[in-house]
Amino acid sequence: MVTNIGIVMVSHSKDIVKGINDLIQQVAPNVSITYAGGTVNGDIGTSFETVQQAIEENTCHQLFAFYDLGSAKMNLEMAAELSEKEIEILDVSFIEGVYCTAALFEMNADLTVVISELEQLMVK
């Protein structure tokens, strides 16, 4: 059984999140993962709307959210405030944090384990 917590990724680049998604689909095919990357036009940047969409499209009510740079976090926070969902924004290294979380969620690991692993990846 897989955890009922989903993963949301927000990046400045559509390619970065697509690539991370490809990477973690291999280790966590059963985890609900959604993402937003780039501006609405596909340029480098973030867009509040696509972040909101990634949050709402995720099939889970509880979400762990990851971002690459600070301005992505601000959009995440705004979207989180406006959403009904329970969203935890994690200030961990982006790729490594998502990868580790996805692998552990797939295994339905204890939340305390996931959190203690993530604590070691706090770099922001």
Added chain:
Amino acid sequence: MVTNIGIVMVSHSKDIVKGINDLIQQVAPNVSITYAGGTVNGDIGTSFETVQQAIEENTCHQLFAFYDLGSAKMNLEMAAELSEKEIEILDVSFIEGVYCTAALFEMNADLTVVISELEQLMVK
């Protein structure tokens, strides 16, 4: 003036490195950045040959090298051993480490500054 140290990125995904490159071109257009991502067929994985190519194609002799997951590091190390170039492989968080290094190299910051910043991003 920009530093004479180049940046090499190695990822399991061609999209991840393309996206990071787009992101850092904005902050470091004058730094020599090369990258390898995915297997030769474009699948998820790393390829020794493309890593070697990224190293040799970089116009700098001295390189800071970054990777996403451990197996990318092994290919990097092998390629580094076989290369004439001076290559420093950094066990830092991937996107954040590359971003910070590129921004500082663009500014021709002191190497000691770059290294002390990177020390705070050691997560591997």
Added chain:
Amino acid sequence: MIVTKDLTHKWFTLFAEKVIQEKEQLSEYDRIIGDGDHGMNMARGAQQLITLWQAVPPVHLSDVFKQAAMKWISGVGGASGPLYGTAFLEMAKAVGAKEELSNDELVTAVKAGFEGIKKRGKSDIGQKTMLDLWAPAVQDLEKDELTMATLQTALTKTNELKATKGRASFLGDRSINEVDPGAASSKLFFEALIEAGEFGGN
């Protein structure tokens, strides 16, 4: 000074026009200590706001703030989007249903915007951000004035700071003596208020 919907509309329209006019310069500042997109980001929001108001001008005083907030939040793909967006939203909330603001009420609104940026950015004055323009502007407004000299001095002082928030913080000491793009665009915001309003009166 009495702040009406028309004055506020003029204020934000002037701001948007200034941003579009200074787009290149703002991006150039950002090229030095950031990623070079601040002008483009801000001009995107500004253009959308102007386009909206050409079609449908704001009806109520709070519409000006709300509509600007929406355009910045959804149209601007950088840190400045959520930051200005939150500021304008907090200003709209402070204004509420009022159709006119006394000077005190204007101060309250601008302060709410300032607090919104702090909250959204987890930042404070002294970190070489837009906040370092907002704080002296609030101080001036509290005395029912706002001068170009204050804004110019604030920007000069901000230049001397070391960035510890946002992208520029990656540069550490290297950010000293460079212009913070967000401070520069906030200067335009308060210049627009000076031009739209009349200070020193009552």
Added chain:
Amino acid sequence: MIVTKDLTHKWFTLFAEKVIQEKEQLSEYDRIIGDGDHGMNMARGAQQLITLWQAVPPVHLSDVFKQAAMKWISGVGGASGPLYGTAFLEMAKAVGAKEELSNDELVTAVKAGFEGIKKRGKSDIGQKTMLDLWAPAVQDLEKDELTMATLQTALTKTNELKATKGRASFLGDRSINEVDPGAASSKLFFEALIEAGEFGGN
């Protein structure tokens, strides 16, 4: 036992065939504690090696190791590529220009491979990796023997370990009682040696 080029060629050919045959199973193990590609990765190198040798069989004893090393290093897109690649390369170096190996020389070569994996992986036995198959195999070979029982026991013991290297280490305790895919493929490597050689003789 005397290890000739032909025996070694047979050993590596059997290994490659076994890998291709067990491809699905190896990936299945990896699906549980890794990313599910170990069989595919290994089979890629194996297939390239077989194809090469169908066209041009190895001439010298060291060619077997060298050519296998090259295929693993360049053909296998996972951690197992540089790891087995380095092992085979170190074995080639240990063999040098020799065209026959005594048992002692075989032990030296396999040990060199083992050390190569340790160096490349910055790893050691007890971390639930391929090394936990290589170490008992070396111990057996030192007594001029190598049995299926040893390999089976080694794999069983490896299952009980907690992964602390490679991808599986992300799982911590969850990796316990799962099969490490690299240990499983290394079991095939030594099974192939058993089948190709004759142990207990001299």
